[in-house]
Every structure is written in structure tokens, then in C-alpha cells.
Amino acid sequence: MQLETYISDLLYRYECVTVPEFGSFLTQRVSATIHESTNAFYPPKKRLSFNEQIQKNDGILAHYIADVEKIPFEVASKKIQKRVKALKSYLTEGETISFDAIGELSLNNEGKILFEPSYHLNYLTDAFGLSQFVTPTVTREVYKETVETIENVVPITVTPEKRKARPYLKYAAVAVVALTLGGFLASNYYVKTINQHNSLAQEEANQQLESKIQEATFVIDNPLPAVTLNVKKQYGMYHIIAGAFRVEENSDKKVAELKAKGFDARKIGVNKYGLHQVVYASYEDRLASLEALRTIKKTQSKDAWLLVKKLD
Known part of the structure; x- marks a missing residue:
């Protein structure tokens, strides 16, 4: 067997x-x-x-x-x-x-x-x-030696000596291009992120405004008397929005109400929808603004939101 x-x-x-x-x-x-x-x-x-x-x-x-x-x-x-x-x-x-x-x-x-x-x-x-x-052996060195021999007989613009001269300049140029491109992309990404944030927050605020638009457009029988205010120079690019009003007198009333509560409230102008925006306060530091926004949402209004914008 x-x-x-x-x-x-x-x-x-x-x-x-x-x-x-x-x-x-x-x-x-x-x-x-x-x-x-x-x-x-x-x-x-x-x-x-x-x-x-x-x-x-x-x-x-x-x-x-x-x-x-x-x-x-x-x-x-x-x-x-x-x-x-x-x-x-x-x-x-x-x-x-x-x-x-x-x-x-x-x-x-x-x-x-x-x-x-x-x-x-x-x-x-x-x-x-x-x-x-x-598989046959790759003979790269043989080809290199042959090329260098030819260059010694027939001068070529790029000689072995020139290839060896200051190679760090080439790498430095590549590094500069890479850093420039990286900074440009990072800047674009940051601006795009801020625009998206503002757009979403503004859209949400507008939806809430439309549901209360009737109340916002009422004519107040006893509006507050006009007062002359010494407006401080606007500062910071992080703004906690308290509301947006179609009638400017109502925005003035909101500013006075918030100031009475101790907030550094003010108007920051008219948005693209023609509404007068009022802020609780503005901040230069992003983390400080987020902390304040959380506190305001808990103690004042859940409708408050953060606008990231550099004011002129």
C-alpha cells in the first residue's frame, strides 16, 4: 500500500x-x-x-x-x-x-x-x-555612474556639483509654500466655521421671531422717553444676543431693561433682516462668552444665542 x-x-x-x-x-x-x-x-x-x-x-x-x-x-x-x-x-x-x-x-x-x-x-x-x-537586479547605480560620466564629457546645465550645492534652499522653499498654504486653508476653515455658526444661530432666532412677530410689531402706548447715552466704544467679537426688534423703540426698552438687571447691554446695529439687535454683553474671550451664555440660558432666557462677529 x-x-x-x-x-x-x-x-x-x-x-x-x-x-x-x-x-x-x-x-x-x-x-x-x-x-x-x-x-x-x-x-x-x-x-x-x-x-x-x-x-x-x-x-x-x-x-x-x-x-x-x-x-x-x-x-x-x-x-x-x-x-x-x-x-x-x-x-x-x-x-x-x-x-x-x-x-x-x-x-x-x-x-x-x-x-x-x-x-x-x-x-x-x-x-x-x-x-x-x-526578478533581475535593479541597476540604478550603474545608470547614475553612466550619466555622471557623460556629464563630465558633455557639460550639462545641472552638473553633479550644482546638484550638491545648497540643497537646503530647496527644502526651505518647500517648507515656506507648505506653511503658507496651511495657514491659508486654516484661515478659510475658521472663517467658514464662524459664518456657518452665525447663519444657523440667526436662522433659529428668526424662526422664534416670526412666531412672536405680532408682539414685536405692537406699538407701545407708553414708550420710554428718549435719552441721550454716552455710548462706549464697541469691543469684542463674541456677542450674546438678547433679541432682535423691528421697532427700534422696543430695542431701546430691552436695553434699558437689561441694564437695570446689571448687564452691559447695548444695541449692535441692524442685521440683514432689518431687525435691531440687542446683546446682553460682548466678550473678547470665546470661553468667557460661552460660560456667560450658559448662565444666561439658565437664569434669563433659553432663546439667547451667541453671535461671532467683528463689529466696525
Whole structure:
């Protein structure tokens, strides 16, 4: 019985093929490799090894032989036992057993089985059809030497000496361009973010205003008397909006109401919708404005929102 033929067939399917009372042939997947000196490329494969300690019958080999030869399992097991007995006899006598496409088995001085795998067959089905190949060495240095030789005979505008002269200028120029471009992009992103913030906040405020527009356009019977105010120079670009009014007298009333509560309230002009905007206060620091906005939303009005705008 050609036992190695059946073992070879099973090595395609299993990582361990056990020959009862003899040992097991093991496979381990190995990735594709390249030989540094020969430039040879090797496809992925299964590396073969042999473990004499694994001898317990798992039934795989016997079942396969029984199925192929159309014989009972017990008969297949006996044929394996007979073959193993012969193999051990050959090894004891100092012979080397060669399994075609698998490898060679022999005994060392300590009576242990040595296994030398064969590399003629790849048991990894995923690599079917792939074979090793050798690529020629890339001779970049040879071409470089040839070009420099030609330059010594026929002067070229860019000589080796000029190539070596002050290369840091090239990198400095690249760095300047990169920094300029990075700053431009960052600036555009910042401006775009602020515009989006203002647009969303203004749209939300306008929606709330439309729901209360009737109240905003009422004529107040007893408007506050006109007063002359010493307007301080406007400062900061972070403004907490208290409201926007179509009638300016109502915005003046709102400013007076907020000032009575202790806020540094003021009008910051008319927005693009023609509404007079009133702020609780303006801030130069973004974090301070956000902290104040949270407090105002909790204690004064949930409709307050933050406008980011540099006033003229």
C-alpha cells in the first residue's frame, strides 16, 4: 500500500494527518517571501513538519483509505498497522524512508525520527498555480555612474556639483509654500466655521421671531422717553444676543431693561433682516462668552444665542 499517496492527499485538506502508532505530519501556513541575494520570489505555502509524539488514531487516515479503496474501516486500519510496522523496521535498520512529495524520514543517534521535508509540492490550495520567479537586479547605480560620466564629457546645465550645492534652499522653499498654504486653508476653515455658526444661530432666532412677530410689531402706548447715552466704544467679537426688534423703540426698552438687571447691554446695529439687535454683553474671550451664555440660558432666557462677529 502506497501510504504516502493517501497522506499527501489529506495534507491539502488538513493541518494534521496522523499515522497511528507512528507520528503526525503537520502543516503551517507561510506567507510569500523574497530571497535577498537571489531576488527570487516564493509564493505562500504550507510548511511541512513531523511530530513523533502525536500518534493517537483520529480515524482520518483510515476513513480516507477505506473510502478510496472501498474496504471496511477495520481492514483499512489493519493495512495501516502493517505498513507502520514495516516502516519502523526499515528505520531501525538505519535506512532512510522517502515519501514522494512529502519528505524523508530517518533515525538519529538517540533513536528519534528526523524529518527532512520536500519542497517540490505546495499543499496550500490558495496558492494553486503560483510558482517562484526571479526578478533581475535593479541597476540604478550603474545608470547614475553612466550619466555622471557623460556629464563630465558633455557639460550639462545641472552638473553633479550644482546638484550638491545648497540643497537646503530647496527644502526651505518647500517648507515656506507648505506653511503658507496651511495657514491659508486654516484661515478659510475658521472663517467658514464662524459664518456657518452665525447663519444657523440667526436662522433659529428668526424662526422664534416670526412666531412672536405680532408682539414685536405692537406699538407701545407708553414708550420710554428718549435719552441721550454716552455710548462706549464697541469691543469684542463674541456677542450674546438678547433679541432682535423691528421697532427700534422696543430695542431701546430691552436695553434699558437689561441694564437695570446689571448687564452691559447695548444695541449692535441692524442685521440683514432689518431687525435691531440687542446683546446682553460682548466678550473678547470665546470661553468667557460661552460660560456667560450658559448662565444666561439658565437664569434669563433659553432663546439667547451667541453671535461671532467683528463689529466696525
